[in-house]
Amino acid sequence: MTNRLVCLGDSFTEGVGDDDPTAPNGVRGWADRVAEVLGARDPEFRYANLAIRGKLLPQVLAEQVEPALAMVPDLVTLYAGGNDLMRPKVDVDALTDAYEGTVERLRASGARVVLFTGVDGVEDALFRTIRGRVAIYNEHVRGIAARHGALLVDMWAMRQLRDRRLWAADRLHLNALGHTEIAIELLGLLGIEHDLTPARLGPRPRLSPRERRAENLRWSREHAMPWVQRRLRGESSGDALSPKRPTLEPAGSAFSPHN
Template identity: 45%
Template sequence: MPGSEYLRYVALGDSQTEGLGDGDETGGLRGWADRLADRLAETSPGLRYANLAVRGRLASQVHAEQLGPALALRPDLATVVAGVNDLLRPRFDADEVAGHLEAMFAELTAQGALVATLTFPDITRITPLARPAAPRAAALNQRIRAAALRHGVVVAETSHHAVVTDPRLWSRDRLHASPLGHERIAAAVAHALGLPGSGDDWTHPLPSPAAVPSGWRAAAVELRWAAAFLGPWLGRRLRGRSSGDGRTAKRPHLLPVAVLPAGNRPGGPVDGRGEPAGTA
């Protein structure tokens, strides 16, 4: 049941769960799942945590590559978040993507894990050029809710709140959350799980409105973004490449999570060697 003590937390997913946008390759990626593990450890001091997520993975790849190892770790809590990479591909089948998610929900819950997932925001409010993805995200969200209901999966409804598309919650590439965005995602999942001390603060708007360029400045911003991020992304797609080629999970084993004061968590959970996760 939500709000219980957890001993084994396993995160499955793609780049968002891996932590892109929160930290870097040299200092270690953190991300919302690491931040959630921190929160869990405050009330579950024996918690061990594994993160199997790898950037660039489609829902079918998360299913094929991560479900088996996750089941072998016998989690009592698992998060499954995938599908954004599918949304951005030329061919998208909401039923197929949701089918892979539901298969993971089914097997993990059948083994006794509590599973949590989340819905996706309308990214066209962040990236106007991604307009074709809006109905895709809505269709996938609808199927995620239905599958979650069938299997008793906890859903953090991030799609319902305007703040999730505040540009300050997103990194410069507009595809990955910023550190503040990852913190909000962790808070959303903690709230959905009913963790002690969690609440709906994550739904509140930031104190001051974001500065939004207009006119030619807005056009210039879009052109710079397209050159810096959209172009390379499309180039990888045309070459049949992925940002995750050759990569493996940053934290494939269940390792203890150090409980640090809330204001003193620069590197996320530490691994079994006492080093920040993801630095190896």
């Protein structure tokens, strides 16, 4: 039985890409969906989400782990490192050493822990350039999960996530359909029944070279350039944000603005 869920991480766990003006920080996401299902099963269920977009793995570990442990959760989800892997240089071994130490602490607290691999970006020009380092990161995460008895959502193996129709316009974050796929995968891993429905999109539309160029130019102007400019200024998209759910609350309040 799970009745105290705490979610840690970056934009993936915060829910970025799944816009919802009625939700804290303006986003919903897979974690809120999972919490809603668990809350419907148990009136004592409580949920906190400390994830903030733009956070690097060391920041997630330094800022979120202690508050999470103080809540004495029985289930913790942890995903971080995606932002680090997109940096020009990254020491994946050092990154995952720190990651493993945190997983060990979380497991020692008595909580079940859920980890995630990164998505396979083979069909996207941007993600394909870092596919190798993501694969190395994933092998570390798989080993960490095995050594410490953590559950693992293997997003690399979720081939449906290669379909760009499950992604937001920025190409970096899942949209509502994509977040629902993650919620379904996690609930299945926990053995929890639910009524969430996977996306049924049919064949992918074929774009002409001209349409593809226009789409890429629009993406570069609206999303890539602002991202690069923030990096040059040393800014993060989450600098002005607080955790969307900083304390354990009933899941029914997950979709009511409170900050």
